[in-house]
Amino acid sequence: MNDDVEETEVENEINDLEKPHHERFRILVCIDGSDESYRGVRYAAKIAKGEDVDIVLCYVRPVDQGLSSGGLQVDVARGNMLEWGLELPGITYLKKGRDLLIELGNMGDDWEQRAFHSDIAGTNLGDNKIDYTAKSGKKIVLKLKVARTVATGILDQWELGHYDLIIIGASARWDKKGGRAIRGFFDPAVAQKIAIHAPCSVLVARDLEIGHGHLVCTDGSDASTEMVKKDAYIAALCECPVSLMSVALDVESEPEAKTAVSEARKLLVDLDINVLETITKVGDPVNEIVEAGPDYSLIVIADSGKTGLERFFMGSVALKVMQNAFNSVMIVR
């Protein structure tokens, strides 16, 4: 009897854990017109082969505060461009992203198309959205968003859609924050801001190439175990091979690292995921992970769960890896 109750409880837990998977898996790809962002689209396309994965391409236009344009709203110039029959850059970028998805076979020509527009105070153009829906219910959305800054725009977009994964390029234009070189000193890069504040997993794309597999870093903690499961799901979607890695701080704790890796391996094998190799290293976690990274498509690492001041003073391995890595990093939450 008691066992039965526990049994159903366990089932509920498992259902809870898998809940986002039962619903649709939603990917937000942030586009800024750079090559890096289109590599992000390609990667999203790979993950989103299945019918239950939606892709949202999002371009954020920072609202102009007017002062830098001398009091004449930049929208006057934008409106003038539209009257000449010219496309504004955001729309061009989004269309290019959509064409890429069509080319990769993620989207058909016969999908139902619906356009939405909402006015935003302080700009003439407002938010624009085009929904493409397949008969199976799979959705691809193009979203042109107006926000105070690029970073807040993307975070706002998460509030609307509760995405499972945000893909963002670490390109030069993002980290100059819409273009102010000097403000680069004051404000952290957009990608970094998103990685810190977004409540879901964030993939920061840097020379993102498909097909080299995931390097999943685990430390045996609960957060890591959770992360391994989530990544397993994504890896399964894109049929990527998975390598497991754990770094021990010193020689004494190496056995712990080995256990962490083998536990994670078991977990993955149970889920029918192909584990390519397991690695244990001794040394500084950030350095070891960054050095091992370039052989793989991306480094996968769990957010440490530290918040606010704690992170400010102690730093987080995940964020340090993100800053220092040579290739793409996915921070899993």
Next chain:
Amino acid sequence: MTDGEALEPKPITRRARVKGRALKLVKPIAGLRKRSNYLYFWEKRWFYIAMAVGAGLIYMPTPQGLTESGMIILAMSVVATILFVTEPVPLPTVALLIIVGQVILMGIDSKDVAKSLMSDSVLFIMGSLMLAVAVVKQKLDTRIAWVLVRMTGTKTSRIAFGIALMSGLLASFVGEHTVAAMMLPVGVTLIQLTSNDPKKVRNLAAVLLFSISYGSSVAGIGTPSGGARNAIMIGYWKEFFYDPGNPDTFQFLVDYVTWMLYAYPMFLLQIPFVTVILLITFRPEYKDLSRAVVKLRAKVEKQGPMKGTDWLAILIFGMVLLGWIFASTQYGMGTIAILGAAAFLVAGLVAWPDVNSGVNWGVVLLYAAAISLGVQMKDTGAAAWVAQNFLDFLAPLGMDEGLGLWAAVSLLTTAVTNTMSNGAAVAVLGPIVLKVAVAAGESPIVIGFITAISSAFAYLTVVGTPACTIVYASGYLKTTDFLIVGWKMVLMSTIIMLGAAAIYWPLLGAWLEQ
């Protein structure tokens, strides 16, 4: 062994279960903290830092030679500058805080503060912004494009020069933002008609678009109506030095024509250099744009001949221009600007909703507050105190007079203007540099011109000048492009300006006095 394997998953699910329970409690709280408090505070951290700095300055012992109210206004200027540069809050908020600060911190009567907000310079800024929207809405850009390609032919270098010159000539009268907004579609059309692939025309795009932005930026100094900063400087000269009872001070009432005599030749001299610098820095992929030009012509000719309303718009603007030149000493430049805006509205050439949404009224508010702050800097003696310290700092370097001082003022302005809008830079620096001129025994007119003109040298960043910001919206340029070509532009402009200050202006000054 089989038992072992069967049992294995259990600890993990148990752990997951415990974790699941914990998560249910912890997650909402952690998420909330992460998203609201922390992000909220972090986004606005510069606001709190600025406020702390301001409070620290006010409670610091007042330095010798500075009054208490001078210290307060200085603290307010420092806070305003930090907020201008870092933008943690919408910038018009800074204006509101300046007004509140003057009443509450300095104890000035609210009636006097309100009075100090509006001046002819502010009316002028407001009026010329309305005029800018009205002019852009006239769709005269297609005509301009037509004249342009007729005159320049199809060679890329000639088109680039033509665009820079045309943008410059227009911008010197109607303001750089207006011209950038009008010419941007012309530039983008030429680029797109040449090739649809942005990668193939990267350098061509840079040359054409920078010709628009730098052409109009260097022209913004040409006449008082070229930019807000000019009107602000004219306002400061009058406020600081003009005394109706003293005929010697009449030279500080700088009118439209006098300003043009000082600055217009400098603008004309810079235009050829702009084109040369751009063509050397970005070597365009196409030497000839005949295909694009032919298509552009066809597009423009579809519009048909000039209509009556087009002529009316040109007539009204011509009248405004004549008003500025001949009647601005009598009625004030601001009055004529708003009369022009009214005329466009009366003639039905522009609708009020267009004007209303096209002008950022916060900017008007901001300049009003910044000028009011500048006047307080003078009245409390804070400007003179800062000026004296600035000179004492420059003296060991031998830069406290003549060319050295001019270069120092220019350098200071260029540095400040690259971090904030150039109008704000002039509003903040104006009172200080004018007092520097007085303390150093230099002509406030020369120093004032150097400040107003150097404030146009914000070629390094996207937000430096209005024209750059607008052109950047086309999506063809990268922020790094501005750095690559910007420093050459700064160097060229500074040399030309210092040359003018050393050779041309003294001659002109002597001639004007005769």
